[in-house]
Amino acid sequence: MTLFKQATIIGLGLIGSSVARALRENGVCEIIVACDASPECLDKVAELKLADKTEADLQKAVDGSDLVILATPVGTYGDIGQAIGQALDFGATVTDVGSVKGCVLKALSGVLPEHVHLIPGHPVAGTEQSGPEAGFASLFAGRWAILTPPQDADPEAVEKLKKMWEAFGSKVEIMTPEHHDLVLAITSHIPHLIAYNIVGTAHDLEGVTDSEVIKFSAGGFRDFTRIAASDPTMWRDVFLNNKEAVLEMLGRFTEDLTALQRAIRWGDGDALFNLFSHTREVRRQIIEAGQDEEAPDFGRPHEIPPEKQAKD
Ligand SMILES: NC(=O)c1ccc[n+]([C@@H]2O[C@H](COP(=O)([O-])OP(=O)(O)OC[C@H]3O[C@@H](n4cnc5c(N)ncnc54)[C@H](O)[C@@H]3O)[C@@H](O)[C@H]2O)c1
Ligand SMILES: O=C(O)C(=O)C[C@]1(C(=O)O)C=C[C@@H](O)C=C1
Incomplete structure (x- = not known):
């Protein structure tokens, strides 16, 4: 089920690389762009063919994407938001997979433009391992994915993101970040x-x-x-x-x-x-x-x- 044209994943560790695999395996988007601060990680992503394109530059990586997924440690969000803010496509959805949710709106709502849909998320699934080799497509199957959209979020954008997690085999629950x-x-x-x-x-x-x-x-x-x-x-x-x-x-x-x-x-x-x-x-x-x-x-x-x- 194709829901998005181009998805950019920022952070291709355990979770980001599992998202890349699940996006591809379930045909959720046409093009996958991978962006990571670590050149070794991007080399590994290219070697494992986890994305259609690897791009170290954050602004170039999000250009043309209707979905941007942050899969880095939550403490990096503010800097990443600052870097990508002006480069985001009109009406793009920005989401994340971070284990904490209250901090996401605090870090990102002030730095992202009004025209993007910011819908934080968290797959309650993982392992103790890290890096692109540790990921696997079925990580989210049968697990919860929690979305914490702001009160004024666009219902269509929320629904589309819900469909993405359901395509990965997750059950979706919507709740407040608190x-x-x-x-x-x-x-x-x-x-x-x-x-x-x-x-x-x-x-x-x-x-x-x-x-x-x-x-x-x-x-x-x-x-x-x-x-x-x-x-x-x-x-x-x-x-x-x-x-x-x-x-x-x-x-x-x-x-x-x-x-x-x-x-x-x-x-x-x-x-x-x-x-x-x-x-x-x-x-x-x-x-x-x-x-x-x-x-x-x-x-x-x-x-x-x-x-x-x-x-x-
Ligand atoms: N590990 C789990 O079990 C688990 C489960 C659910 C959610 N999460 C959340 O997912 C996110 C990623 O966790 P993970 O386990 O995949 O970590 P990981 O260490 O496997 O991967 C993180 C990746 O982010 C990259 N990165 C770090 N800072 C960056 C920056 N500023 N710009 C670009 N890339 C950067 C790293 O190079 C690394 O490749 C975290 O927010 C975490 O809270 C983790
Ligand atoms: O199974 C594990 O190893 C995990 O720690 C996964 C686990 C968890 O605590 O359940 C860890 C962090 C997450 O944000 C979500 C899932």
């Missing part, structure tokens, strides 16, 4: 913070325990190390740009952790057992939802091709 950032703070951002912290603490203990923390790391810790291997630049920008929601959710998390600490100290087995039973039920519900085609499937595992999976 709601997005609060929900994702607890379901995605804090889990990453916890993983970074526990792996960091364990690494610090290495000296004390004579390397045994890593040597005897059990399944649970290994799962944390996968998440803690995620891209440092991307996640630095997530936390700096979703500060309020993350700090609010972290406050609640810390209170609950203190309650657990107290239960352990005072031997309150019932409190521990009740919480662990409840969380087991949450997991069961998530798995069930993932298997039910009609239900939300946040818990459904990715169909990650074997060659793109984390190596243990």
Whole structure:
């Protein structure tokens, strides 16, 4: 289904390159232009034939495109917006895939011209890997794509973008950026913070325990190390740009952790057992939802091709 004439993707890492593959595989646009700050990345994109054209210059890259997708760390948006603003085609749609949404309008609405449709987006799908080789076309299939259009957004432009994500196999939900950032703070951002912290603490203990923390790391810790291997630049920008929601959710998390600490100290087995039973039920519900085609499937595992999976 051809929805756009020419799509420019800025940032051809894991997500941008997956978008390029999905655009092509599903015939969503006629021409794909790839733009990235890294010459090595653009060389790889050309070698993998992920785009019809590679272009290092931001203004040249967006010229003639009716769709521009930002797929760089969210902290880069302001500078990119400044650079492309005057070069955008009349009536073009500008969207993004960033993990934080409140910051997008703040960074871009002042620097983009009035004639473009700015519709922020976020595919809730990813892996811990980075770069154009890590991407794959089916990354978004069966996953949510969240759009956070401004209140005065053009309904036709929103609908077209919704159709693009649906063509990739995603289910689309529309919400406010504030709601997005609060929900994702607890379901995605804090889990990453916890993983970074526990792996960091364990690494610090290495000296004390004579390397045994890593040597005897059990399944649970290994799962944390996968998440803690995620891209440092991307996640630095997530936390700096979703500060309020993350700090609010972290406050609640810390209170609950203190309650657990107290239960352990005072031997309150019932409190521990009740919480662990409840969380087991949450997991069961998530798995069930993932298997039910009609239900939300946040818990459904990715169909990650074997060659793109984390190596243990
Ligand atoms: N990794 C995930 O699981 C995931 C999931 C959903 C959304 N996201 C979001 O997608 C975006 C990209 O993440 P990723 O995982 O693909 O990262 P990545 O590190 O794999 O790729 C980012 C690419 O952007 C390029 N880049 C950086 N600054 C640039 C600039 N100023 N101009 C042009 N190119 C620039 C880099 O060279 C790199 O090729 C982020 O905003 C992230 O929050 C990531
Ligand atoms: O599966 C993973 O490795 C991810 O971290 C993906 C994940 C997530 O937290 O679920 C990470 C960041 C995103 O913005 C969306 C998805």
